[in-house]
Amino acid sequence: MVSTNCSSEDSDSFKYTLYGCVFSMVFVLGLIANCVAMYIFICTLKVRNETTTYMINLAISDLLFVFTLPFRIFYFVAKHWPFGDTLCTISVTLFYTNMYGSILFLTCISVDRFLAIVHPFRSKTIRTKKKAKIICLLVWLTVIAGSAPAATFRSTNSAKKDNGTETCFENFSNDTWQTHISKIVIFIETVGFLIPLILNVFCSTMVLKTLKKPVTLSRSKLNKAKVLKMICVHLLIFCFCFVPYNINLVLYSLMRTQALSNCSVITIVRTMYPITLCIAVSNCCFDPIIYYFTSETIQNSIKKKNWSNRRKEFGFSDTFPSENFIQHNLQTLKAKIFDNESTI
Secondary structure, eight states, X not given: OOOTTSOOOOOHXXXXXXXXXXXXXXXXXXXXXXXXXXXXXXXXXXXXXXXXXXXHHHHHXXXXXXXXXXXXXXXXXXXXXXXHHHHHHHHHHHHHHHHHHHHHHHHHHHHHHHHHHHSTTTTTTTSOHHHHHHHHHHHHHHHHHHHGGGGGSOOEEEEETTTTEEXXXXXXXXXXXXXXXXXXXXXXXXXXXXXXXXXXXXXXXHHHXXXXXXXXXXXXXXXXXXXXXXXXXXXXXXXXXXXXXXXXXXXXXXXXXXXXXXXXXXXXXXXXXXXXXXXXXXXXXXXXXXXXXXXXXXXXXXXHHXXXXXXXXXXXXXXXXXXXXXXXXXXXXXXXXXXXXXXX
């Protein structure tokens, strides 16, 4: 028990109803948004760099998680897991793989932007597609290593022995928390959240300081405005989705290992846990926003496609020699001016 004076019962009606509604919306929106993103990455996007490599892996991570949501939604509605221990373990493993994979891939994008703006010359040999692929592989290995230990102990438990109702990754004993789950929490919170949070804040701060230096005054205001908007959107989504859940997870772990015994705090932690979990799950719906604001290449691809469709609607041809000539000269001029700047 958590405490002899504190109620340890969760409000199932509140928790499962919330999970069912939010996970259903996330499934629909996340599936559509990430399928569209993958279509753009694979079929529409002609220019790919190290940033888009991170984005593609992030979208793959989101889709893997989205595909497991129908099983979770059924579980939340029926309050029973009939799919067995293996599928429960896979579902939970993909959940944490997605969450901390998203955190690490977003951190990779933040570090890549930091190198491109703060160290544009020295980072030319570092920021390559080949090295980006190697980093992505290391990220996958890290999140899998952090999530895999969940498979070492039974993920399903009998909630009611009289009718055989099974729960998935719930109702673990305090001993299980102390011997297994708490150790997993320590690893994923350190490697998957704390270090990436520090890197994101540091990189964003350094980029903002660099933009204020006189050497960057020659850059257009529009370019600076885009970078500022990029940083704001990135940090906002990162902090909104991941900070509340990970802070609450630490407190929840302390509660389950009996290191936290204050009844008022325990009540708040138990109430906030499903809320922060739902916010964290919504990250796969917000990631496509990161794609748009982070990559100018994607913006241009979408705008070009929309402009092409509009010209077809009004009966214009797809090619205008004079327009292409002007665009070519403008792009050439821009390339000469920003020749020393790396693509973000």
